[in-house]
Each structure stands twice: as C-alpha cells, then as structure tokens.
Amino acid sequence: MTRRRIEPLVWLTFSGGGVTAAMFLPVLAFLFALAFPLGLITPPSRAHLFDILHNPLTFLVLLGMFTVMLVHAAHRFRYTLYDGLQLKWTWQIAVICYGGALFGAASAFVILGGVF
Amino acid sequence: MSGNLTLRQPMSTWWWLRKRTYFVFVMRELSSLFVAWYVLFLLLLVRAVDRGDAAYADFLDWAGSPVIVAINVVAFAFIVLHTVTWFSLTPQAMDLRVGGRPVPGWQIIAGQYAGLALVSGFVWWLVTR
Amino acid sequence: MASTITLSVTRWRPDRSMPPGPQEYEVPLRKEWTVLDGLNHIKNEIDQTLAFRWSCRMGICGSCGMNVNGEPRLTCGAFLSDYAPGPIRVEPLANFPIARDLIVDMSDFMEKLPRVKPWVIRDDDVTEIDGEYLQTPEELDAYKQFSMCINCMLCYAACPVYGLDPDFVGPAAIALAERYDLDSRDHGARERLDVLIEHEGVWGCTFVGECTRVCPKHVDPAGAIQRYKLKAAQQTVKAFLLPRAMR
Secondary structure, eight states: OOOOOSHHHHHHHHHHHHHHHHHHHHHHHIIIIIITTTTSSOOOOHHHHHHHHHSHHHHHHHHHHHHHHHHHHHHHHHHHHHHHSOOOOHHHHHHHHHHHHHHHHHHHHHHHHTTO | OOGGGSBOOOOOTTGGGSSHHHHHHHHHHHHHHHHHHHHHHHHHHHHHHHHOHHHHHHHHHHHTSHHHHHHHHHHHHHHHHHHHHHHHHHHHHOOOEETTEEOOHHHHHHHHHHHHHHHHHHHHHHHHO | OOSEEEEEEEEOOTTOSSOOEEEEEEEEOOTTOBHHHHHHHIIIIIOTTOOOOOSSSSSSSOOOEEEETTEEEEGGGOBGGGGTTOOEEEEOOTTSOEEETTEEOOHHHHHHHHHTOOSOOOSSOOOOOSSOOOOOHHHHHHHHGGGGOOOOOHHHHHOHHHHHOTTSOOHHHHHHHHHHHTOTTOOOHHHHHHHHTSTTTGGGOOOOOHHHHHOTTOOOHHHHHHHHHHHHHHHHHHHHHOGGGGO
16 A cells, blocks of 8 residues: 655645645736735725625635645745755755745735634 | 666756747746745745834835846746746646536636736735725 | 768777767768668768767667767767867767767666566466467557667657666656556556656656657657556555555
C-alpha cells in the first residue's frame, strides 16, 4: 500500500487556492484596491459591508478562500526560493512559508470572527 | 563515465533572464507574493469595517494614498498575470473527456473565463447594491 | 545567400588543460544542410578531433541533441539557413556533465529510466499467452502521444528544475511512466506511483512547461506530469478516506 503522503494534499490545496485566486481576486482587487479608494466608483457604505460580513455564510466562505489562497502563495513562493534563489535550506524555508500561511489563516479567523 | 572525466557546469543565478518563457514563468511564480498581499489587504479592510465608520473611512483614505495605490496597481497586474496563466495552463494539466471525446483546450479556457465573468458579476452586485 | 556560415563550437578535453570554450569553423551554407551536416563537414574536412554524437540524421534516434544558440535542438533538424547569417553557437546539451566537446554524460538519465519501470507490468502470473493482448484504437489513443518519446533528453536540457537539482526524476521519465500507466494492458500504476510520489518525483516540477516546448516529438511531458500529480493526489485522498479499499 502506498505510504500516506502530505505532499499531494498540499498540492491539491495549492491548486484550489490558485483557482480561487484566479476567479475572485481580480474583481475584489479592482473594487477594493483601485475603484473605491480612488473614487472611480462610489464606495459602499460601511453598514452595507458590515451586513455582508455579519452573515455566517460569508464568514465560512471568506475564511476558506483566504486559507487556500495563503497556502497557494506559500507553496508557490517556497518553490520560487528553491529554484530562483537556489537556496538549499529546504526545511527551514518550508517551515517559514507554510508557517506564515498558517499564521495568516489564524489571523483571518480572528479578524473575520471579530465581526460577530 | 563519471567523476574526474566529466565537467559539470553550474546553472547561473540569472538563468531566468536568458529566455522570455523563463522570465514569464518567474513572474508568474512571484504573483504568489501579491496573492498573499491581497489577502492581507482584504483582512485589513474587514478589520476596518468591524471597527466602525471612522475606521472604514480611514482605511479608504489609506488605500487611496499614492504609495498604496502604486503597490496595488503593480499587485493588480500580477494578479491578472496569475489568472491569465492559470486559465491557459489548465487544459494541459487535465485530460477532460465528454462522451469519450477529448474536450478542446479552447473550450476549457473559455469555460474558465465564463466562470470568471459570473463570479465577478456576482461579487460586484453583492458589494455595490 | 552567403556561401558560408560560422559555427562556434564548444571544445573541451577531459585532461582539463583548458576550460570549455568555443572554436570557430566556416562551413558551406547549403540550403538543405542542417547543423549536423555542418558538424560532419567540420569533422570530415577541417578538424577530425571534433567529437559529437549522431546516428539516424532524421529525427528519430534522439542521439544528436545539443544546445543551438542556447536552445536544446536535434541538430539533424536545425537548418543552417534558418540561422543565417550566423554565427551559430553549438554547445553540448545543457544540464548534463560534459564528457568531451559536444558529448554529454547521460548516465543519470539511464539510471532514472528503469526506476519508473517503463514496461508493461501484469498482476497475473501468466508468462505466455495465446496470441496477443487486444487493444482498441481508443485504448491506444489514451497513451499514444506519450509513447512517442525518443529519449533525446532535450526536455532535461530545457528544465530549470533539473538544472538546479539533478535529483529530480525529470520530464521524459515521468512521461514514460504515464505512458505505461495509461496503457490498458498494464497493471503497474501502483508500483510507479510509489517511486514518483517521492519529493524528487513529480512534486519537484513547478510546471515551467519548457520541456513541452522543446520536445521534437510533441510528447507534452509537462502535461503528463501535471496529470500524474492529480492522479497521485486522488490516490492519496482515497487512501485517507477509504484505507481498507487500498489494501
């Protein structure tokens, strides 16, 4: 029987995060990072955004999305460091990258949960 | 054939500047940094919304400041690169068959862009209504 | 069209008296000549000490792979006129140790290939069958593309991951493993997965895709590797969810 491996599951999460980032980040980035701050489109009221965020479904969806996107970024950046900078400290890089993603996911849980 | 009788030539640190496809590949991989940036940025937004009207207004001011706008313009370009390259690579990574016949790559790509339009439309509507 | 073109060819001797360096030769610029024809002209008429590999001169044996102007090519398929007015840089195939001049040491690939068990593995004890194994055209189509590999190793020369980490199993070996996994006569997928699920198996690949771009036989090793990753991930999920079923 094949030994159980974590690498394939990390890769699956990386792929899920990639799809999520590809589908959701363009519109989110355009609206919240460019259109609203620059006044190209009238920003929504704080109350309206609060209503959306207050929904438990929003909490679950956003938490899931942020987590997989962070794992995606960590996984890809880890390999960029290996190949691009040819750094050989393999396990240290892995700990920093995935540890960072975990820290980010925990922060997301706290921040998203704070809306309740 | 081994050891002293052969010569290994190490790869240059700048290998990725030698060919356009290598360069685009490294840029694509670096987009991961900007994905992480946007997660951070959006979490800061959520926190500001949570804290009240003043915090939200301050966030929009901060997000509109020249430095942050510059970062976000660059980040947006990288996010677009991620989306475009991700969609174009998907057909190569999967063997999709319908009724025993392989689905042409362009249909898989078009399907993803349709999904992108749907998702974008939904989020836009949800946020601006 | 000019009558000659310059080939700037890497020379190196294992006595290490000099580092590898280019030596320039003028060869006739004939419309139907390839870089390989140019090299043979050099060896026959100008400098018989030049060492290089070649055989079929028609793109099927995979012997004549070299870096032409920085790009891994089969020199029998690289026409001089395409590079005119030149000069053309001819270097040994990248990412492999140089043995002499344009000849590289392929022993790493020769060691990796049998590791992925590129042959039909059966799970029955049958040693002789009456007739042949039957296969429909659809079953052949499933793996045919990956069976086109001629082991020329241009993909290894193009792969930056292999260049940076020679432990990586590499594009051709994984594409050949996939070729047998997809073959309806084969039952060896589990054995190959055990080899390729290692870190230096499929997971080292970051889908640069250059291997597919340089492959002269349109095998698409990059696609094979990504599909293999998905397969390995599906197997792992099944193993977690249904451990009994995997025994």
